[in-house]
Amino acid sequence: ETALLWFRRDLRLTDNHAMYALEQWLQEDNSRTWMAFFHIEKKRIEDPCPHHDYFFQNLEAFSKECKEKDIRLYIKVGKIGKVFESLGKEKEISAVFFNEDEVPRAVKRDEKARKGLKQAVFYPFKDAHFHASDEVLKKDDSYYEVFTPYYRSWFKKQKDKPFRADPAFLASRQVNKALSDKKDRDILKEYNKQAETNWEKVKEQDALDRLDTFADDPVKYYENERDILAEDGTSRLSAYLKTGRISVRTIYEALLPKLEEEDKGAGTFLSELAWRDFYNMIHVSHPDLKNKELKEAYQSLSWSNNKENLDKWKNAETGYPVVDACMTQLNETGWMHNRGRMITASFLVKDFLEDWREGEQYFGRRLIDYDPSSNAGGWQWAASTGSDAVPYFRVFSPIRQSQRFDEKGEFIKKYLPVLKDVPSRFIHEPWKMSKEEQEKASCIIGKDYPEPIVDHAVQRKRAIAMFKGEDE
Numbered sequence: 348e349t350a351l352l353w354f355r356r357d358l359r360l361t362d363n364h365a366m367y368a369l370e371q372w373l374q375e376d377n378s379r380t381w382m383a384f385f386h387i388e389k390k391r392i393e394d395p396c397p398h399h400d401y402f403f404q405n406l407e408a409f410s411k412e413c414k415e416k417d418i419r420l421y422i423k424v425g426k427i428g429k430v431f432e433s434l435g436k437e438k439e440i441s442a443v444f445f446n447e448d449e450v451p452r453a454v455k456r457d458e459k460a461r462k463g464l465k466q467a468v469f470y471p472f473k474d475a476h477f478h479a480s481d482e483v484l485k486k487d488d489s490y491y492e493v494f495t496p497y498y499r500s501w502f503k504k505q506k507d508k509p510f511r512a513d514p515a516f517l518a519s520r521q522v523n524k525a526l527s528d529k530k531d532r533d534i535l536k537e538y539n540k541q542a543e544t545n546w547e548k549v550k551e552q553d554a555l556d557r558l559d560t561f562a563d564d565p566v567k568y569y570e571n572e573r574d575i576l577a578e579d580g581t582s583r584l585s586a587y588l589k590t591g592r593i594s595v596r597t598i599y600e601a602l603l604p605k606l607e608e609e610d611k612g613a614g615t616f617l618s619e620l621a622w623r624d625f626y627n628m629i630h631v632s633h634p635d636l637k638n639k640e641l642k643e644a645y646q647s648l649s650w651s652n653n654k655e656n657l658d659k660w661k662n663a664e665t666g667y668p669v670v671d672a673c674m675t676q677l678n679e680t681g682w683m684h685n686r687g688r689m690i691t692a693s694f695l696v697k698d699f700l701e702d703w704r705e706g707e708q709y710f711g712r713r714l715i716d717y718d719p720s721s722n723a724g725g726w727q728w729a730a731s732t733g734s735d736a737v738p739y740f741r742v743f744s745p746i747r748q749s750q751r752f753d754e755k756g757e758f759i760k761k762y763l764p765v766l767k768d769v770p771s772r773f774i775h776e777p778w779k780m781s782k783e784e785q786e787k788a789s790c791i792i793g794k795d796y797p798e799p800i801v802d803h804a805v806q807r808k809r810a811i812a813m814f815k816g817e818d819e
């Protein structure tokens with residue numbers, strides 16, 4: 348018998364649930380063999396964007412890591428049904444081990460894979476989250492809609508320990524020369540060669556090192572610093588979680604000593620990870636999360652559809668420094684601070700009155716940590732249309748947010764060097780500088796840096812009226 352270990356968003360050799368289960372399956376019978384496998388969706392590899400670039404560079408690094416452990420990762424590009432069908436023809440495969448992905452799109456993909464490889468038994472394992480969508484339910488077995496009570500139940504649940512398999516044992520039980528995948532590997536190599544950015548720190552070890560550093564020290568300051576834009580006060584683990592370079596169990600294990608001491612930073616950090624599980628559950632219970640407002644009352648709001656404004660938001664040219672600095676951070680680094688995501692999302696929706704779906708899609712292409720559930724959940728939260736949303740009348744002021752979370756303008760100046768000589772008292776509202784002050788700061792508003800495109804006070808009223816259903 349031969350099994351397939353199908354890697355997906357779990358590019359790691361340590362603490363991998365499906366891999367661990369495969370090891371047990373192999374141990375039950377000495378004649379059993381296996382092969383490691385990754386399927387690349389054709390549509391994705393033909394559609395370059397930073398998010399895809401990052402993922403595929405991780406995939407190439409992962410393939411090398413497998414090789415270092417004498418594991419051969421077979422890669423196939425194509426439509427899922429067809430790929431599995433021809434796999435079944437080339438090789439007799441009786442079992443497929445894989446870590447479950449509950450997102451609706453992934454579920455559909457898996458159904459096609461099953462149809463393509465009818466002769467095999469598919470064994471799904473829970474791996475990506477602490478708790479799968481059906482593991483934290485209300486007393487009547489329905490899904491939660493609001494985070495706080497969800498978190499209370501989530502917190503009480505026993506967390507799994509890491510699942511550690513032995514790569515050397517697995518390497519010794521691989522099938523020989525399973526498939527020819529040279530053509531497919533070349534496609535991957537070619538894609539990566541042409542990528543806009545060469546992402547650094549894409550190894551599994553990089554993720555573990557980052558966790559080590561964070562759990563050792565910064566987590567202590569997490570409580571106080573996680574909202575400060577200029578600080579490196581958060582874990583920066585999101586992209587590793589997205590690609591599966593690290594598991595939540597390994598993170599939990601590293602934090603355990605601090606959690607046991609009831610360290611506040613570690614506690615808050617854990618609750619942020621629970622948001623990730625929460626949005627996964629919301630996505631399962633609302634498969635249309637990416638497209639449709641959860642609150643029915645807001646399903647037919649009349650958004651602006653102003654392409655010019657949308658482009659200004661994307662290109663960091665709104666004239667509000669904090670918004671532009673955050674968008675520059677996204678465009679240049681593929682990552683944005685959580686506070687920045689809230690500020691820019693709120694600005695697009697409540698100041699520009701643009702459809703939140705536009706923002707969701709833009710983030711989806713640019714974020715290296717893009718996660719369909721957390722992203723759509725975050726956008727619906729910011730747009731006040733989600734299940735656990737801020738009420739529509741609570742509108743973020745880009746000036747106030749800037750004063751609170753980038754008091755001295757350090758973050759703004761880092762990403763918008765054109766404002767580097769603007770005095771602190773004007774950094775949040777540079778348009779208030781006099782002509783002389785603008786000249787002194789070498790920053791002429793309207794020439795070197797844009798004037799604010801909209802007046803926040805006016806737009807705030809318009810947004811509230813739109814949500815109330817009052818036509819102008």
Ligand code: FAD
Nearest residue numbers: 581582583584585619620622623685688717718721722725
């Ligand atoms: P930390 O503060 O160190 O948090 C640790 C981990 O907890 C994160 O890595 C992440 O996995 C999880 N987490 C933290 N906050 C949230 C949250 N609000 N929702 C869900 N999970 C959370 N996160 C993504 O991983 N992918 C996305 O595509 C994404 N899009 C977002 C869009 C918007 C509009 C908003 C408001 C938030 C979005 N988030 C998204 C959540 C959050 O901003 C990021 O997870 C966080 O900034 C990642 O940085 P970090 O790893 O340093 O976070």
